[in-house]
Amino acid sequence: MRYELYYWPEIQGRGEFVRLALEEAGAYYIDVARGAGGVAAMTKIMNDARARHPPFAPPFLRAGKHMIAQTANILFYLGPRLGSSPREEAGRLWVHQLQLTISDFVEETHDTHHPISVSLYYEEQRAAAKRTTAEFWKERVPKFLGYFERVLTNSGGNCVLGRKLSYADLSLFQAIEGLRYAFPKRMKRFERRVPRLIALHDRIAHRPRIAAYLASERRIPFNQWGIYRYYAELDA
Amino acid sequence: MRYELYYWPEIQGRGEFVRLALEEAGAYYIDVARGAGGVAAMTKIMNDARARHPPFAPPFLRAGKHMIAQTANILFYLGPRLGSSPREEAGRLWVHQLQLTISDFVEETHDTHHPISVSLYYEEQRAAAKRTTAEFWKERVPKFLGYFERVLTNSGGNCVLGRKLSYADLSLFQAIEGLRYAFPKRMKRFERRVPRLIALHDRIAHRPRIAAYLASERRIPFNQWGIYRYYAELDA
Numbered sequence: 001m002r003y004e005l006y007y008w009p010e011i012q013g014r015g016e017f018v019r020l021a022l023e024e025a026g027a028y029y030i031d032v033a034r035g036a037g038g039v040a041a042m043t044k045i046m047n048d049a050r051a052r053h054p055p056f057a058p059p060f061l062r063a064g065k066h067m068i069a070q071t072a073n074i075l076f077y078l079g080p081r082l083g084s085s086p087r088e089e090a091g092r093l094w095v096h097q098l099q100l101t102i103s104d105f106v107e108e109t110h111d112t113h114h115p116i117s118v119s120l121y122y123e124e125q126r127a128a129a130k131r132t133t134a135e136f137w138k139e140r141v142p143k144f145l146g147y148f149e150r151v152l153t154n155s156g157g158n159c160v161l162g163r164k165l166s167y168a169d170l171s172l173f174q175a176i177e178g179l180r181y182a183f184p185k186r187m188k189r190f191e192r193r194v195p196r197l198i199a200l201h202d203r204i205a206h207r208p209r210i211a212a213y214l215a216s217e218r219r220i221p222f223n224q225w226g227i228y229r230y231y232a233e234l235d236a
Numbered sequence: 237m238r239y240e241l242y243y244w245p246e247i248q249g250r251g252e253f254v255r256l257a258l259e260e261a262g263a264y265y266i267d268v269a270r271g272a273g274g275v276a277a278m279t280k281i282m283n284d285a286r287a288r289h290p291p292f293a294p295p296f297l298r299a300g301k302h303m304i305a306q307t308a309n310i311l312f313y314l315g316p317r318l319g320s321s322p323r324e325e326a327g328r329l330w331v332h333q334l335q336l337t338i339s340d341f342v343e344e345t346h347d348t349h350h351p352i353s354v355s356l357y358y359e360e361q362r363a364a365a366k367r368t369t370a371e372f373w374k375e376r377v378p379k380f381l382g383y384f385e386r387v388l389t390n391s392g393g394n395c396v397l398g399r400k401l402s403y404a405d406l407s408l409f410q411a412i413e414g415l416r417y418a419f420p421k422r423m424k425r426f427e428r429r430v431p432r433l434i435a436l437h438d439r440i441a442h443r444p445r446i447a448a449y450l451a452s453e454r455r456i457p458f459n460q461w462g463i464y465r466y467y468a469e470l471d472a
Contacts, residue, residue, distance in 0.1 A: 052390050053330050056337045056383050068329055070336040077329060093304055093313060094289050100306040101292045107343065115351050116364060117371035128352055128364045135353035147292050154288050 001081070003029040004062040006042045006055075011226035012174075012219075014071045014106070015059040020170040021075055023213040025082035031218070033058075072099045075167045084167040091161065098151065098160055098168040102175060105144040109178065110227045112136050112234065122231070133234045137186055141179075145194045148172060152196040159200065165207075172197060173204040178228035183235045237317070239265040240298040242278045242291075247462035248410075248455075250307045250342070251295040256406040257311055259449040261318035267454070269294075308335045311403045320403040327397070334387065334396055334404040338411060341380040345414065346463045348372050348470065358467070369470045373422055377415075381430045384408060388432040395436065401443075408433060409440040414464035419471045 003022065007015030009031070022029045032038045045067075046055060055069030061077070068074050076096045079085025085095045115132040116125040148160075157163040160172070176197065179187045191198050204210055213219055222228055239258065243251030245267070258265045268274045281303075282291060291305030297313070304310050312332045315321025321331045351368040352361040384396075393399040396408070412433065415423045427434050440446055449455055458464055 049386070050390060052392075053333075054383070054386065054390075055333075056340075056380075066326055066329075068333065070333045073329060073333050073336055076332075090302055093302075093309060096312075097289075097291075097304065097306045097309050100309055104292075111347075116367050117375070119371050119375045125367075131352050131361075131364075135355050139353070139355045144292075147290070150285070150290065154286060154290075156288075 001028070001063060003027060003078075004032050005029055005059060006032050006038075006045065006061070007059040009034040009039060010220070011223065012178075012228075013059075013226050016174055016220075017071050017102075017167075017171045018059055018061065018074050018078070019218070020174060020210070020213075021078055021082055021084055021167040023218075024165070024167075024170055024207065024209050025084060026209055027082055072096060072103050075099055075171075079167055082167075084165065084170070086161070086164075086166075095161065095166045095168050098148075099171060101144070101147070102168065102171045105140075106175060106178075106227060108136060108140055108144075109175070109182070112182075113229050113231060122229075126233075129231075129234060134236075137183075137190075141190060142193070145190075145197060149194040149197050152200060158196070158203070165204075169200060170204060170210075173201050173210075176201040178222070181222040182228040182230050184230075185235045237264070237299060239263060239314075240268050241265055241295060242268050242281065242297070243295040245270040245275060246456070247459065248414075248464075249295075249462050252410055252456075253307050253338075253403075253407045254295055254297065254310050254314070255454075256410060256446070256449075257314055257318055257320055257403040259454075260401070260403075260406055260443065260445050261320060262445055263318055308332060308339050311335055311407075315403055318403075320401065320406070322397070322400075322402075331397065331402050331404050334384075335407060337380070337383070338404065338407045341376075342411060342414075342463060344372060344376055344380075345411070345418070348418075349465050349467060358465075362469075365467070365470060370472075373419075373426075377426060378429070381426075381433060385430040385433050388436060394432070394439070401440075405436060406440060406446075409437050409446075412437040414458070417458040418464040418466050420466075421471045 005015065005018055007013065033042045042058065048054060053067060059071055059074060060067060060069035061074045068077050079092060079095060080087045086092050112133045113122050113129050114125065115128045122129065151160050155162045159165050159169045241251065241254055243249065269278045278294065284290060289303060295307055295310060296303060296305035297310045304313050315328060315331060316323045322328050348369045349358050349365050350361065351364045358365065387396050391398045395401050395405045
């Protein structure tokens with residue numbers, strides 16, 4: 001199967017969770033908006049006033065006649081096809097449940113620099129961002145990452161499903177990468193509290209296909225337009 | 237099947253999207269935490285340090301040997317079983333995609349009164365809440381509700397799937413109800429821009445099982461602890 005991924009070409013963003021799953025599986029995919037005319041093709045799909053199943057926002061994936069949006073939904077669809085989630089219902093729903101919790105965490109991480117609105121600049125909400133970031137690190141990071149550490153502790157292996165890698169593990173890798181980029185000092189202090197999660201991150205970074213991807217031009221570097229942004233004043 | 241729903245007993249919250257689907261189907265379910273000892277039972281499940289598949293937060297649903305968390309995931313599971321989503325994959329994923337977009341909108345609605353952090357009181361983030369609410373109504377409500385209006389326009393019927401009611405329609409009903417409670421003046425001015433969505437809301441309110449539910453003690457009234465809260469100063 002040839003997959004067409006549609007996502008903003010300048011950022012990792014939410015598309016990156018899908019890219020990592022496709023890369024780990026060695027899947028054949030086109031990152032459409034990064035090719036010539038790709039952004040126009042993506043925008044055309046989004047703005048189609050007559051579309052019966054329009055996506056609300058990128059990322060979305062074309063797979064044959066299917067067009068699927070919402071990051072966690074795309075991963076749910078791809079999981080059994082890429083061998084990165086179980087085929088049986090209970091296991092598939094469990095990985096999806098974890099992915100939805102990762103999505104919630106990613107959203108809260110994003111909101112540290114944009115607590116008031118995505119339609120205002122960071123500079124217009126800097127004071128609020130400082131307060132949000134303080135609460136985020138005091139309450140939310142320990143709660144979310146503590147939860148995933150517990151899942152790994154009880155899984156019977158070193159992945160969320162036990163021994164078998166899933167797309168949720170890849171997404172946790174990305175969440176850790178992003179926190180390290182956005183909050184290097186805070187994260188350095190925090191990591192000792194979630195050793196299993198950090199070990200999972202490090203193993204994933206060394207998987208051959210992921211390592212090759214991270215070293216390639218296909219991996220867009222972190223920057224100041226994505227979910228994870230570095231502001232020294234927020235990384236106290 | 238006897239379902240056990242676990243959710244905070246004082247609020248509609250995210251649990252309400254599941255309750256509406258169960259009520260419309262006439263399903264046999266127990267709202268566990270509203271019974272004697274129910275909150276303790278719920279908390280015990282959440283705090284079980286050895287659980288292999290712990291929920292991160294309520295709502296969660298026990299269905300036989302399954303324990304499923306995350307609102308959209310619960311609805312995805314229930315959909316075909318309650319007759320409120322298609323059984324075939326493409327249709328089931330489309331309804332789920334819509335539900336995930338509704339979840340995003342619900343989250344942003346909640347954040348109008350808690351933009352800085354859920355761990356601070358409203359009174360500690362009132363100024364930020366005013367700015368967030370202004371942007372929410374200027375940018376986000378038109379974008380989200382305009383999107384759902386487009387979906388209804390193109391569906392070939394008066395539900396998101398066309399003629400057949402789905403749990404996403406019930407969730408849209410609840411989103412409209414909530415906005416009317418939290419922002420009565422703003423919503424009154426806005427509604428003329430999304431006539432199909434309002435018509436859908438009104439039809440659902442008159443469906444026999446939903447009308448009976450809304451009139452019953454099972455429906456927890458809106459209050460100041462849930463997702464939707466009324467602050468006169470935010471409803472300019």
